[in-house]
Amino acid sequence: MKIAFLFSTLEGYGLVKIAFTLIKELKHNYPVEIHAITLSKEPENSMIDAFKQENIPVHSLNMSRIKGMFCAQKALARLVNKEQFNILHSHGFRANLIHHQIKKLIPKTKEVMTVHLDPKDDAKHPLGPLFSLWRTNKHTNIIREADNIVACSKSVSKSLEKYNIHISAIQNGIEIPSLQRNKTMSDLLKKDLGISGKTVSIVISGLHPRKNIKTIIEVYNKLGNSYPLLIIGEGSVKKELEESANSNILFLGFKKNIIPYLQIADLYISASYSEGLPLSVLEAMSNQVIPILSSIDPHKEIVQNSCFENYLFDCDDTGALYKICNSLLNQKDGIEELKVAAREIIINHFSAQRMAKDYYQLYLSCK
Structure with missing residues (x-):
């Protein structure tokens, strides 16, 4: 054929x-x-x-x-x-x-x-x-x-x-990635980014109005400098977003290889108004990054009947997103189990x- x-x-x-x-x-x-x-x-x-x-x-x-x-x-x-x-x-x-x-x-x-x-x-x-x-x-x-x-x-x-x-x-x-990681390289990357020893959140997205990055920035401005947010991607509203962001929010541009960044991340956030079935969410979860997602149907489709339904939020509800992020960023127990559960969803269904x-x-x- x-x-x-x-x-x-x-x-x-x-x-x-x-x-x-x-x-x-x-x-x-x-x-x-x-x-x-x-x-x-x-x-x-x-x-x-x-x-x-x-x-x-x-x-x-x-x-x-x-x-x-x-x-x-x-x-x-x-x-x-x-x-x-x-x-x-x-x-x-x-x-x-x-x-x-x-x-x-x-x-x-x-x-x-x-x-x-x-x-x-x-x-x-x-x-x-x-x-x-x-x-x-x-x-x-x-x-x-x-x-x-x-x-x-x-x-x-x-x-x-x-x-x-x-x-x-x-x-x-x-493709389900290997979990073999070079800890030295990950530590060096975090050091280069100035985020050593911190819990890392990440967004991988085109920087366009439909992706609603402004809502995430508003929340991380409020969370403060102890909580870094990495934003990977380019797009039409990048300059506007950069001007509204505090110093804990790092704009890294387009990256051909996103795996090293996912390997240092703990939380993945998407506040999109619409999607198809987002690749970046699947990739993040397969690398054991915990998803926090807007409650649009494609996101619900990925996390349905799982504990991650508890981390869905309405697209423009900054209050709800703040509560979810703040809770997970300060949670001591159960984080590793959540990371394993995220990967299992992708292995079993996607x-x-x-x-x-x-x-x-x-x-x-x-x-």
């Missing part, structure tokens, strides 16, 4: 990271040949080197967004037909749009799409509300007409019902092996 994964670019954020994990798992355990196709030039934080290290062929149309509107369709169809892909699996609005437009030009290739976020939440755009509305309507129509489409979580699947769209879900999964098995069955059953 020859499969092409279609992306806008290989920019190193959640959607591409999840797909890369899926590709590796399929490639190593199933009789498939997998290629990646991108529409545009790679950004600075591209994962293209990681794809090449895994010997995954990458084909780039290398078109700007404007040129791609007029030329990408024929170029992509030529490539798909030339390579004789059995399946074209697209991820994200732009890839799904181009995929939908060439459907009749690639009759021998089966169509698969993954929806990673509610189209309305995915559509918010600097060009304004009219463009966002067009994009929402366009994406919902594409989803409605797709032959083989799944959501990345049960929560996203449920959110699509308001558009009268009913699709199944294949939940995101991750592994890459389970995700790959479900997708392979989908490929076999494609219409």
Whole structure:
């Protein structure tokens, strides 16, 4: 079976990271040949080197967004037909749009799409509300007409019902990391950051309004200098957030390798207004970091029927978040047990092996 994964670019954020994990798992355990196709030039934080290290062929149309509107369709169809892909699996609005437009030009290739976020939440755009509305309507129509489409979580699947769209879900999964740690390196990292001997909280996120980082900053400003908060990520509101933060809040920018930072962290916090099934939460919990999450459906989906439901809070409720953080930061007993429990949830329900098995069955059953 020859499969092409279609992306806008290989920019190193959640959607591409999840797909890369899926590709590796399929490639190593199933009789498939997998290629990646991108529409545009790679950004600075591209994962293209990681794809090449895994010997995954990458084909780039290398078109700007404007040129791609007029030329990408024929170029992509030529490539798909030339390579004789059995399946074209697209991820994200732009890839799904181009995929939908060439459907009749690639009759021998089966169509698969993954929806990673509610189209309305995915559509918010600097060009304004009219463009966002067009994009929402366009994406919902594409989803409605797709032959083989799944959501990345049960929560996203449920959110699509308001558009009268009913699709199944294949939940995101991750590679379960080893817990072998270099204590010396971790101690050096904490020393370099000026947080030796302290309980560490961490946020790994794009710095955009939807992620609601301001609520977390407000709480950690109040908690004070004894409680460091690491924020890893870049985004449109970074400068505004930096200006509002006290000295215990450290902005570390984009990091290709987040594992060393998760290994020194005790608490992971997300106050997001919306998500698909957040990779950063799964990665944190798999590294035994205790999750404190806003009470949106995708977060509830991860921690349902566990003790971590006690650490859910309403997105803008700084009082509730303060109480949870303050309690855990000062808790003496039971912290190690909570860390072990967090990892067990990921091992039991959100592994890459389970995700790959479900997708392979989908490929076999494609219409």
